[in-house]
Amino acid sequence: MxxxxxxxxxxxxxxxxxxxxxxxxxxxxxxxxxxxxxxxxxxxxxxxxxxxxxxxxxxxxxxxxxxxxxxxxxxxxxxxxxxxxxxxxDKDWSQEWKKYFSPMKCGERLWICPSWIEPPDASGINLSLDPGLAFGTGSHPTTHLCLRWLDKQDLAGQTVIDYGCGSGILGIAALLLGAEKVIAVDNDPQALLATRDNAERNNIAAERISTYLPEELPADTVGQTMLANILAAPLIELAPKLTALTASNGLICLSGLLEHQITAVSQPYLGNFAFDDPAIETEWAQLAARKTALS
Incomplete structure (x- = not known):
């Protein structure tokens, strides 16, 4: 037409x-x-x-x-x-948006591949993704920074929490990189649906990934690695909760903040975490730290 x-x-x-x-x-x-x-x-x-x-x-x-x-x-x-x-x-406008997505390498091992494109490296760790209606394609600096950080971690046997999971890209990447289980949390039911769909697309067994609205998260939940790619204000507000959900000696990866917000975001975590140097891409920053105190 x-x-x-x-x-x-x-x-x-x-x-x-x-x-x-x-x-x-x-x-x-x-x-x-x-x-x-x-x-x-x-x-x-x-x-x-x-x-x-x-x-x-x-x-x-x-x-x-x-x-x-x-x-x-x-x-x-x-x-x-x-x-x-x-x-x-005359075009199929429902499919036109797909031309803006292409496979992207994140670190040494991990590739993010749109579900309609064959992976360019069959021997790599390939995450097939359909963005759907949820945030997270890997192309935004905040997501890309987290994926590159994940690619460097030894996640074998870990439970990883993806808080603000969006499309599920970070949690699914963690599973493909060796994590045992992922707990995905988002306040948008559509994001939880997209996460489950993308996990199935990547042949992730249903028992390895659980999705929750924040208020439904079990009280005894804890993860050895915490991922939170949201925005500066919620990262500050959620500091007590994200701290409590991270196991002693566990790792936390925070993103979604701008470079000038590093001090404000890290401040409420300093009593419990030792931070590495921040990673920066354009104006955006990613913070990583290890939990050093029980809380």
Whole structure:
């Protein structure tokens, strides 16, 4: 099926009204993109921030009257717009996103491979991944830093906790790298579903990976290695819980923080952990430490 796309330039303040108007005029989808390469690195809790300048792209059926729609849009928002129409070639748009993912090596042994691509190294440790609706493809620096750290660890026989598991990528990598069992925790049921699906895709026996919402995690849970790739604020808030879930002399890997947040994130852990030097990739940081005290 052929489609028409309307591209509209907008400020942040005007974007909501334009989006509503486009949907009212029959757009089947509306996408907002950054128009000026302005990063949004870590939104506050409950915030859905936008860029100062946005490009809004609206998808319309091919028989749309473009002139009339443009006039009606400007009438609905009561001002002229910078806009243009373009014809989109016929594609399977449900599959188009897959072209942005390719196999990626993380460390010496581990490869992250999209489920629709053959692994490039048959002798390597290959994790087949379908991102689905959960965060975690290995391409983001925070995940990549954790995977490279995992690739260096001796996980044989360990129970590993993946707190904030997303797609399950870290926990599944731990199992493929020798861990005995993984306990995956996330407050999003969709993430737990994605984790179970990806574990099955990698031929992980169901009894080797357990998934829990945070409030359902058994009270006696403990792991020899703790993985938490979330954000700085929850890493600070969850410090007592993550500390308690980590076995004495166990390891903890924290990521999802920016380089300037290292001190603030590590501070609540210092009484129980001895930290290694941080690993940095672009603005992002990963912290690793060994637990030195009982708590």
């Amino acid at each position: 052929q489609w028409l796309q309307l591209i509209v330039g907008s400020t942040r303040d005007a974007s909501s009204a334009i989006e509503d108007a486009l949907l009212e005029l029959g757009a089947v989808s509306v996408t907002l993109e950054d128009a000026a390469d302005q990063p949004i690195l870590e939104p506050g809790v409950g915030e859905t921030p936008l860029w100062d300048n946005c490009t809004i792209k609206a998808l319309f059926p091919n028989d749309t009257d473009t002139t009339q729609t443009t006039v009606q849009l400007e009438q609905l928002i009561s001002r002229p717009l910078q806009s243009s129409w373009q014809q989109l070639e």
